[in-house]
Amino acid sequence: MLLALIAGVIASLPAMTQPSEITLRSLAQQHEINIGAAVSIGALRKDSTYREVLAREFNTVTPENVMKFEPIHPERDRYNFTDADELVAFANAHQMQLRGHTLVWHQQLPDWLTAGEWTQAELMDILQQHIYTLVGRYRGQIAAWDVVNEAVGGKDSLRKNIWLEKIGSDYIDLAFRWAHEADPQAKLFYNDYGGEGLGEKSDAIFAFVKELQQRRVPIHGVGFQMHKTIKNPPLPEEVAENMKRLNELGLEVQITEMDVQIHNGTGTRDERLVAQAKVYRDMLGVCLEASNCTAFVTWGFTDKYTWIPGFVGQPDEPLIFDESYRPKPAYNALVDVLKNS
Numbered sequence: 324m325l326l327a328l329i330a331g332v333i334a335s336l337p338a339m340t341q342p343s344e345i346t347l348r349s350l351a352q353q354h355e356i357n358i359g360a361a362v363s364i365g366a367l368r369k370d371s372t373y374r375e376v377l378a379r380e381f382n383t384v385t386p387e388n389v390m391k392f393e394p395i396h397p398e399r400d401r402y403n404f405t406d407a408d409e410l411v412a413f414a415n416a417h418q419m420q421l422r423g424h425t426l427v428w429h430q431q432l433p434d435w436l437t438a439g440e441w442t443q444a445e446l447m448d449i450l451q452q453h454i455y456t457l458v459g460r461y462r463g464q465i466a467a468w469d470v471v472n473e474a475v476g477g478k479d480s481l482r483k484n485i486w487l488e489k490i491g492s493d494y495i496d497l498a499f500r501w502a503h504e505a506d507p508q509a510k511l512f513y514n515d516y517g518g519e520g521l522g523e524k525s526d527a528i529f530a531f532v533k534e535l536q537q538r539r540v541p542i543h544g545v546g547f548q549m550h551k552t553i554k555n556p557p558l559p560e561e562v563a564e565n566m567k568r569l570n571e572l573g574l575e576v577q578i579t580e581m582d583v584q585i586h587n588g589t590g591t592r593d594e595r596l597v598a599q600a601k602v603y604r605d606m607l608g609v610c611l612e613a614s615n616c617t618a619f620v621t622w623g624f625t626d627k628y629t630w631i632p633g634f635v636g637q638p639d640e641p642l643i644f645d646e647s648y649r650p651k652p653a654y655n656a657l658v659d660v661l662k663n664s
């Protein structure tokens with residue numbers, strides 16, 4: 324009788340006495356690392372489960388599109404901050420950090436900009452005003468900006484784009500300097516794909532950022548996009564080595580856009596999901612081991628809204644939650660690494 328009574332009391336104790344929920348976000352707190360996801364404004368607005376999982380699991384967000392040039396600066400004298408403001412408000416309301424993405428890129432540029440016949444001085448002025456306006460608006464609220472995205476071509480060469488053609492190679496130094504003036508607290512990143520491990524592209528990026536430093540350009544880190552496939556997974560030792568040499572330059576690194584395609588792998592779906600989990604596990608493991616790796620961000624978090632099928636023209640499931648927000652093996656692998664390292 325007494326025992327039954329005690330058991331009844333224990334069962335009715337409030338949830339408070341239960342161990343707190345294990346999430347990526349709670350585990351990341353024990354490490355010096357931010358864990359984040361790119362956010363689709365459409366999903367954020369319409370899907371309450373999306374909002375719940377995002378706020379529960381992550382402490383950092385990157386706008387997937389809404390801070391890019393075309394959406395945020397649709398006409399020369401008009402900005403549209405509605406979507407970006409909403410995302411920033413969501414992040415603030417949930418005590419999440421923000422990565423700003425991206426100030427200077429060759430894609431998602433508005434027609435008014437690409438079709439214009441600009442002189443060098445005019446285009447410089449446009450870029451300067453764009454950076455001052457955007458970075459200035461969110462000054463103090465954005466922890467890190469991807470200032471320049473995908474500008475390195477091959478060895479010793481820059482990608483040919485409107486900025487290079489009309490302003491000249493100076494556009495990169497200028498963009499970093501203007502961003503720094505507009506928000507001296509923000510960490511400024513060069514962000515790119517394909518340079519995560521060792522090889523020609525990562526050598527080119529390494530040489531490029533070293534030159535920026537020699538010219539005293541304010542750069543604080545390098546973003547590794549990490550759009551990968553299970554067919555060609557990144558080699559952990561190489562990524563670690565690359566992070567190490569950037570550390571020797573005094574630079575941070577962040578994994579900024581990770582996703583892992585499985586459609587071109589071999590084996591059953593379950594086997595592919597296991598292979599995918601390994602890639603996530605390895606990359607978070609490398610980041611946790613590297614003293615200069617300060618964030619691990621995936622490009623979305625649920626397969627329901629991934630950009631990959633649209634990009635590669637194949638169905639895929641490259642993220643850590645499935646379309647119904649069930650955690651995949653990749654999610655469990657990340658939890659495991661955070662718990663055990």
Ligand code: XIL
Nearest residue numbers: 387388424425472516548580622630
């Ligand atoms: C992608 C978005 O995910 C898509 O929604 C959009 O249509 C195109 O851009 N590298 C980057 C990101 O730096 O900005 C890109 O995001 C993916 C590749």
